[in-house]
Amino acid sequence: MSARSRIPNLGGAKAFILHRPHATTLALSRSLSAIGLVPVEAWPELPAGGLAADFVFFDADLGFDEQFPWRAGEAPMPLIALIGSEAPGRIEWALGQGADSHLVKPVGGSGVYSALLIARRSFDARRNLAREVESLKARASERQTIVRAVVALSEGGVGEEQAYAQLRTLAMSWRVTIEDAARRIVDLKTGGADERSRCL
Amino acid sequence: MKTRIDIGILFSRSGPYRLLAEASYRGAMDAIAAINADPERRIEIVGIVRDPAGNTDRYASLCADILATSSARHIVGCTTSWSRKEVIPNLEKAGGTLWYACPYEGFEASEHVVYLHACPNQHLVPLLAHVLPRFGSRAFFVGSNYIWGWETNRVARDVVGDVGGTVLGERYLPLGDTDVARLIEEIRATRPNFILNNLIGPSSYAFFRAYGDLCRSDPAFSPRTCPILSCNLTEIELPEIGPSANGHLSVGPWFAASTTDAAPSPSASSFYAAAHSAVSVLADRLTDEIRGGAGAMAFSDRTFKTRLGPIRIDPNTHHTSLPVRIARAQDGRFEVIEAEDGLVAPDPYLSRYDPARLMGRRTLRVVS
16 A cells, blocks of 8 residues: 555645736736745746746647657656637647646636646656656566576576576666666677676 | 525534534524624625534534525534534535534544634644643643544644653543543542643543642642643533643633633633634625636635634635634633744645754743
């Protein structure tokens, strides 16, 4: 069971609102300040400071890719779509940006707090998942290295099973992953201790 | 010639939390009477009174009824958070405003509500900051089974966790349930340092009385070593509890002065004082509005003189800067044992909550 989340402390967090000046931005700014965030309105482009934002709200109706200083779907913070027209094309575009939650316009006082919490949770989950996938991919790509290391270790006449056990023991004593240990052994055996293995 | 203005009054003067609602009702009605009797005032307030009788499902329809059948745009009312959340959609639809004068669990800042009583940084957090270093950090939580208990206990769990404490149990009773035997048994078995009580009405009274019996059979459960903490207990409920309330702690913006010997009057409650204050502030704003001023909801940073003392309303959150007092019950009254200097600004989302500052507060002064 995962630990229960604490009092979500949003005090002082910066939220950019990428929307033309409108009753919606006014109501949203008020709600954000009431929750303790610092709202910053911007249109049409996200200014440089937007990169350091904790949350970005964006207009799904009139928004376009060039507004953002990152590629679609690669925002470094949680995104919340402000949806007015529920045209499928606009929703698809908002999803393409990687919206983590949304608010339906006109934005009133309610819904903002839950949109923030949902966006943050799903952004964190997505980021953790991406990190995990990346590390699994990296490990999967080292399968051949492991095979080569086991072959190298079993050259002295020990069996393949024992060679593998030896590899695991080495990884443990070096406090590195089994893939990294395999890489070192292969490098040592081939005599070509490259830049990377010296760094390890 | 006075301008007549309708104001809705929506309190349950019967049902499980009738004592609290009655105090609020009287506070509001007394304030209306005082305003109407004042020849200097340019307005006369007509109370449009509705009574949901403790039935949560009736609040929304009675709120709609007030807004539809009178010219009232402002309603003073609601006791439980459950009922407040029920009426907000009606207020949003009709452009009405609820003046809500009871302590609540925070995490809300509706444009259609003005919050006159304490939120957690003005009740729960200072009360725990008082108790944790003095009594210890082994906690037991009890509450009525709805949002006030759930959310207050959730925040309390974090605060207790921040000082390395333990929550030994967290138990809920349905509203109005008085079968507290199992709670008492669990408390006897787990031996906490204090009990946080978010039960309301008869459940709370039954719990205090049963805990009093436990204390008599086992002095380890005396209020001097294991107090019951409440964030909404005021003078008006002490007679229902009787001597078992003695020694236990509460927190609030206002407690009756304990200098007189007379029995506490029905107006001796922060529920009364807050509802009274709601009407005074509202009358002030309505007077400004008919004079062509900035309108009823323009609070700016000014101070209002009220039954709660001078208070300020934050224009952004519609919550009130309030005094914070921690008090101990004794023979039907409360003796204030600690008070924050000046007014404490509201922080409904606890966005300024800082665990590091919790125990090192220097703003407190011991008053007895």
